[in-house]
Amino acid sequence: MEALWMLPLLVIPVLFLTSSTFVFYFKKFFYVAYMMLLAMVTIPICILKSGGRDVENMRVIRFMVRHVKYFLGLRFEVSGWEHLQTEGPYVIISNHQSSLDVLGMMEVLPDRCTTIAKKELLWAGTVGLVCWLGGIVFINRKKTSDAKSVMSEAAKTMMQEQLRLWVFPEGTRNQKGDILPFKKGAFHLAVQAQAPIIPIVFSSYSNFYLRKEKEFKSGTITLKILPKIETKGLDSDDVSSLSDQSYALMRSTFLELSGKSAQSNGPSNH
Numbered sequence: 036m037e038a039l040w041m042l043p044l045l046v047i048p049v050l051f052l053t054s055s056t057f058v059f060y061f062k063k064f065f066y067v068a069y070m071m072l073l074a075m076v077t078i079p080i081c082i083l084k085s086g087g088r089d090v091e092n093m094r095v096i097r098f099m100v101r102h103v104k105y106f107l108g109l110r111f112e113v114s115g116w117e118h119l120q121t122e123g124p125y126v127i128i129s130n131h132q133s134s135l136d137v138l139g140m141m142e143v144l145p146d147r148c149t150t151i152a153k154k155e156l157l158w159a160g161t162v163g164l165v166c167w168l169g170g171i172v173f174i175n176r177k178k179t180s181d182a183k184s185v186m187s188e189a190a191k192t193m194m195q196e197q198l199r200l201w202v203f204p205e206g207t208r209n210q211k212g213d214i215l216p217f218k219k220g221a222f223h224l225a226v227q228a229q230a231p232i233i234p235i236v237f238s239s240y241s242n243f244y245l246r247k248e249k250e251f252k253s254g255t256i257t258l259k260i261l262p263k264i265e266t267k268g269l270d271s272d273d274v275s276s277l278s279d280q281s282y283a284l285m286r287s288t289f290l291e292l293s294g295k296s297a298q299s300n301g302p303s304n305h
Contacts, residue, residue: 059249062107066134069106073099074161081168090149090170090198100141108253109135109243111142115260118233119145124193124200125263126225128281129235130214130289131203133244139237139258140201148199151189151220172200174220186220190227200224204278210246212239212293214286222274222281231263232277234285238292257292261285 050057077099081092104111127148129136140150149170157163157173167173174185192198202221209215225232236259243254264281266273 055252056249059251062251066103066107069103070100070137071161073103074165077165078161078168081165085168088168088170090147090196092165093144093149093169094146096165096169097141097144100138104138104142107135107138107251109138110255111139111258112255113143113258113260115262116143118260118262119143121231121233121263124197124228124230125233126193126221126228126230127199127201127233127235128204128217128221128285129201130237130285131205131208132210132237132240133208133246135240135244136203136237139256143235143258143260144201145199147197148201150201151185151203170198183220183223186224187227190224193224193228193230204281210240212241214282214289217278217282219274219278222278223271225266226269226271226274226277229267229269231265231267232281233263234261234281234288235259236261236285236288236292239289241293259288259292261288 047061051061077095080095080099081089084095085092129140149172151172151174152166154173154175156166156171159166172185172189189200193200202224204217204221205215206218206220207215221232224230238257238259240254240256243252244250261284264277264284266277269277
């Protein structure tokens with residue numbers, strides 16, 4: 036019987052050294068399971084600290100999640116910290132490559148900042164509950180009218196409660212080696228709240244994380260925080276040009292961080 040117990044202890048290190056597919060699935064499973072476990076521990080702390088749903092709980096969540104990168108062999112290099120030293124409400128926009136973005140977000144998340152997420156996340160067990168406690172704003176992406184009214188409410192809340200909101204304007208995860216066209220919600224939100232936009236660009240994960248090829252190695256992610264884009268005096272007619280300006284800026288930064296030229300022929304297969 037003892038020999039049987041020892042078997043996994045011998046097999047797992049061998050698989051780690053010989054099978055990149057095993058490493059991929061092991062790290063993915065570990066990440067999801069460990070985040071669920073962390074959320075379970077975080078829920079009672081948030082309830083005791085804030086009594087329920089409150090953006091201040093994001094401080095607790097940030098503290099609890101920050102060490103997870105070490106288990107996955109990830110490092111973050113952040114530049115442009117000074118651009119987050121902005122008083123009052125603002126909207127952060129960033130590119131979205133995978134669920135690992137959460138780790139980068141927690142690396143730089145300012146105080147009184149929460150995020151906008153798809154409604155499905157609410158049903159993700161303990162993680163969904165801790166997201167709700169952190170004041171995360173949930174939107175139904177399938178209903179544009181719902182999303183618009185949620186954004187309108189969020190703009191009012193931002194001004195009343197001096198909140199910051201983090202939005203992924205691509206609207207979905209994208210690992211195509213480029214940035215997808217932006218949806219307009221984040222820009223309507225910023226204009227309605229007359230709050231500046233602070234773009235944050237994550238470098239490409241393709242040198243360590245490839246979903247299709249089942250690869251998940253150790254790696255370094257560069258986060259570049261860009262100067263704020265003012266929206267004071269802008270109205271809904273300016274949303275498209277604001278979105279285009281932000282997209283061009285973030286795309287050129289992303290390609291620069293990923294060692295590609297802005298003239299590269301669109302998204303690659305990675």
